[in-house]
Amino acid sequence: MEEEREHGGSGRTVCVTGASGFIGSWLVMTLLQRGYHVRATVRDPDNKSKVSHLLDLPKAGTHLTLWKADLMEEGSFDDPIHGCDGVFHVATPTEFSSKDPENEVIKPTVNGVLNIMRSCSKAKTVKRLIHTSTTGTVVIQPQPQSQPEPDQYDESFWTDINFCKAQKMTGWMYFVGKTMAEKAAWEFAEENGLDLITIQPSIVIGPFITPSKPLSIEMSIALITRNERLYPMLTRARAVHVVDVCNAHIYLLEHPQAKGRYVCSSHCFTIFDLSKSLSQKYPEFNIPTKFESVDESLKPIPASSKKLLDLGFKFKYNSDEYDVGDLCSEAIETCREKGML
Template structure:
């Protein structure tokens, strides 16, 4: 552990939701962190990172652009590992190629090109369940999704699932490049990430969770959520570096539940919340259209994540901490 804690590592897109927690936990474990942001002059990108415990001694910020080749060369030089988290997240895009696909794919390749030039132990990429589940495979209570599943690019294009397409193309390109160039690549695939916010601006999944609370809004057409705690997600990145036997892909999902179940759980934790209700008779898009809250929509395997040492935070704790964080930041009020 002493050797690992003394390591110098790079985190790309460090101002983001998962990445901010990753930087926090790395500093807490004694790592020296080189972190990239898009704009060093933007206080919303840097101030919360500079305020982290240990930042003054072991955090250095760099300005890098995903679409500029060589932008990461000087940052990754001398690092033992790179955590590549930087990638745009959006459910809607007017120009999917420019807004999502190019930054995800070209950005990943630019980072890996820089990693190829450096002597690295390992490259860990933050992918998504979006590169695992968007395909024609049937879902139902008896189905267990695992790392052998891959999203289908034809399906993504047909359904206009541009974010899923960007993550799928980026993962495929990264794996092909790493295999051809001898990089030790690990991809992590978190689901719907919630938990306390460190950054001053709200991210997509946190906003969606706030919408679920305030409006009863079903963010996904199916009203099904693959929840995972942001702290568990960040820690899984570190464990993927520290565990010498780690290989390949890791799904990160604590529990799959429906909107109605999430709202019921929130009502139990916060009785004072006046929550909108979800029509439990509505077709949830899974199985034959009959919604039974006693059955899971489907499951996501935890086996490989737990083999890394991930102990998933109880969902009730994640919900409580998320709501309290959103309230503290003035995003919800009750």
């Protein structure tokens, strides 16, 4: 089965938005390995420092083209999407702090997905659109004292936008933008008859080929770099390996029965679990083990990938064989190789 899927992309043309980013570039690499022809959209194809990691990929010379497109520019995705039979919308502003969140993060996220979808509708060739969402559209809810916490989160949960805006927790603008964008995407898909699948990865960890350090990698190694601003994101968290995220994107494009939202998350943990695992693997970093105002008896709440697994998908980096520290190991090695740690 794995061998058959290896050649599943032969001759097919797909578009990947946000191709120069962490997930986008790894997805492009995986698609090229599987024989797809890839149209990769970036903001500036002539900026070699931002795109050389794509042009250097195996098969890039024969199977990859770069296209200029901007999330905020109406119609700028028309040309790259026209003639494609699949589209992966990965591009998104990943700002966690902004002086003008509404205009710098939220509106571009929502308008971006609608721009892509309008281009898909115009193209008439697109059989399916895979939209990269996040578990940040699922797991952020007020927790009334009187009610028990959920045992797990799944695709039926939606993040409470008003709660995010009121609490203004780390990353609130990203969660609001992504939640509003996904809801707008579902509305557009229904009204225009587009075959849309949304995928909700948790914190994406693993090696990276981008020239700069991705935010989710910053997050995963925050205990090593002592980036305390990001600790709240790790208090009670979920994670998934970049290889599994990209494999899941392609699996959902290719699987005829795929439908709706799919959580993609293999691990759940608390900041104490992460601290313990990293301390054992990397004693040289002297990782903190105590965290102010965080209860040590805190239990993680998983985001369930049951729906994805029931479709036949398998995590390569599953929680039975790899703990959360193992997920971080390739990210740490890549940071060391690139002189970022």
